[in-house]
Amino acid sequence: MTDGDAPEFDDPAAVRDALVAWYEADHRAFPWRETADPYEILVSEVMSQQTQLDRVVDAWRDFLDRWPSVEALAAADRAAVVSFWTDHSLGYNNRAKYLHEAAGQVVGGAVDGVDAGEWPRDPEGLSELMGVGPYTANAVASFAFDNGDAVVDTNVKRVLYRAFDVPDDDAAFEAAASALMPDGQSRVWNNAIMELGGVACQKTPRCDEESCPWREWCHAYRTGDFTAPDVPTQPSFEGSRRQFRGRVISTLTEYDELPLDDLGPRIRVDYAPDGEYGRGWLRELVSDLSEDGLVELDDRGGATTVRLRR
Incomplete structure (x- = not known):
């Protein structure tokens, strides 16, 4: 496989079905996985940047209790939003400012081709919102509208590198992720593959403990080499x-x-x-x-x- 080319999967349907079945049988219960509201999902995505998901849950609920809709956030005092961010230790305050600005854009109809109060439904349109980069735009398109591309974050790269020996190259990861994702199922697929990276294919792998659904195809599981782009050396076996x-x-x-x-x-x-x-x-x-x-x-x-x- 050369950089940028999609890998050859012997049975891609079986690979897809195994992952989706594993995810749907049991996954971490984060509240934003129970909604398709783009506002609630955007808030969760912005809060989750460089913040552990378990810490985000209470902050996300508190935020939505205070500003339950995009209209409520747009009408809020920006200083209050920034103060909330600081009080909940959510990291860079600019994220709060951008989220407030993005709410104003949605309410005011500032996105080309989208009516006031309506949300863009694809990654390109969502990227016009303040502070919303390609990853966040794709996440909102996927989880709110089931209209995203295959997500490629650090966890997904680790999974693809280990499981299918995908080269450490952004174009190769994009090609592999896109080849695997079933058409029109970005919501469940992106949730599932990120869950795999976050639960089973961590830096220190938990293949058997979490019953990884890709063990029968996995290059790392077969060879015992669990290095990855963010795991430059073999995780310690001692004490594992x-x-x-x-x-x-x-x-x-x-x-x-x-x-x-x-x-x-x-x-x-x-x-x-x-x-x-x-x-x-x-x-x-x-x-x-x-x-x-x-x-x-x-x-x-x-x-x-x-x-x-x-």
């Missing part, structure tokens, strides 16, 4: 979840079955039933292994026993 999963399997190979409190000290020396790395931590670990079909859990008698699945 993958290491403890392996220890569980090795221990049960020797003992066949063990209660949690007997298994725990055999896989980590700092195991304490009620501690940070105790029953709750271990139960989550073995539950993941159970979901992957590697172990069986027996909860009879008020205690959990773990055994290898034969």
